[in-house]
Amino acid sequence: MTQSDQLTFQNPVDRFPEISPPKQDQPEPGLDAEIVPKGDHGEESYRGTGRLEGRRALITGADSGIGAAVAIAFAREGADVALSYLEEEQEDAQHVIQAIRESGRKAVPLPGDIRDKTFCNQLVEDAVRELGGLDALVNNAGKQVIAESLMELPDDQWEETYNTNIHAMFWITKAALKHMPAGSTIVNTTSIQGYNPNEMLIDYASTKAAINNFSKGLGQQLAPKGIRVNAVAPGPIWTPIQPSQGQPKEKLPHFGQNTPLGRAGQPTEVAPAFVFLTSPESSYVIGETLHVNGGIPTP
C-alpha cells in the first residue's frame, strides 16, 4: 500500500513495489476483489486540490482498475460521479461508491452492458438526471482477451471487442454531447497497444489505435464549441483486465518489469492524467494523448 500521496516528492522507482503476480485466472470481467496482489486505486493516498469542483462526470468501467482510480480521484477533486460497469461487478463497484461517498461526493451506480446501444443511451440519460447535468465523460471500459493467432480469434470475440471498445464509445459520446455545455471534457482510454501492438491482441490493439485517432479527429471538431477531447495511453497497469485472459498466465509474474521504471504501474498512478485533461487547467490541450507507461518510448 501507498506510503505517501501523489503530491509528495518521492522516487518513482519505488513509490510502489515491483510486483510479481502469481499465475491466476478469472472469468471475464475480472474482479479487483479477487486479484493478487491487490491494486492501489488511491483510496488511502489520493489528495485532491479542488481541480474538479462541482463537476459532473460519467465514467465507464468505473468499478475497478484504472476507472476506479479515476472515479476516486475525481471525487477527491470535487466532482460527483456516475459509474458504469457490468452487473456482475457490483462488489467492486460498491467499494468505489463507498470511497466516493466518504470523500463527500455523490456516487450514482448505473450497471449495465454497454455493448447495447439502447443501454448506452439510457446510461447517459440516467447520469444526466441523477447528476443534474453532465460536463465530463471518461470512456474507459474495455475488453482485452488474447488469441494465439488470427485463425483462433473467434468472430464473436472480434465483434464484442469492437462493440465494447469502439461502438459503445461512439454511442455514449453522441448521447452525452446533447447535454454537455462549453467547458466540458471527454477523455478516452487508449493504450500503448495502439502504438506497439502485441501479436496476441490483434482485435484489442487495433481498437486502441482507433480510439486514439477518434479522439484527435473529434477533438478538432468540438474545439470551436468549447468541448475538449483527449486520450490517456496507459502502459502495463495492474488491474483485473490482465488476469482475465488479458495476458498469457505465464507472463503474469513478470508483468510490467520490462518498463524503464522496472515495475508495473498502479491504477492510482494513471488517475492524475485524467484529472489534468478534465480540469480547466488543460484548456489549451486538445487531441492529445498522455502516455502513462513507466517510460516505454512510443513511435
Ligand code: NAD
Ligand atoms: P478493468 O477490468 O478494471 O476495467 C475494464 C472495465 O471495462 C471493467 O471493469 C468493466 O466494468 C468494463 N466493461 C467491459 N466490458 C463491458 C461491457 N460490456 N459493459 C459495461 N462495462 C464493460 O481493467 P483496466 O485495465 O482498468 O481497464 C480500463 C481501461 O484501460 C480499458 O479501456 C483498457 O483497455 C485500458 N488499458 C489498460 C491497461 C492495463 O495495463 N491495465 C493498459 C492500457 C489500457
Ligand code: MG
Ligand atoms: Mg471491473
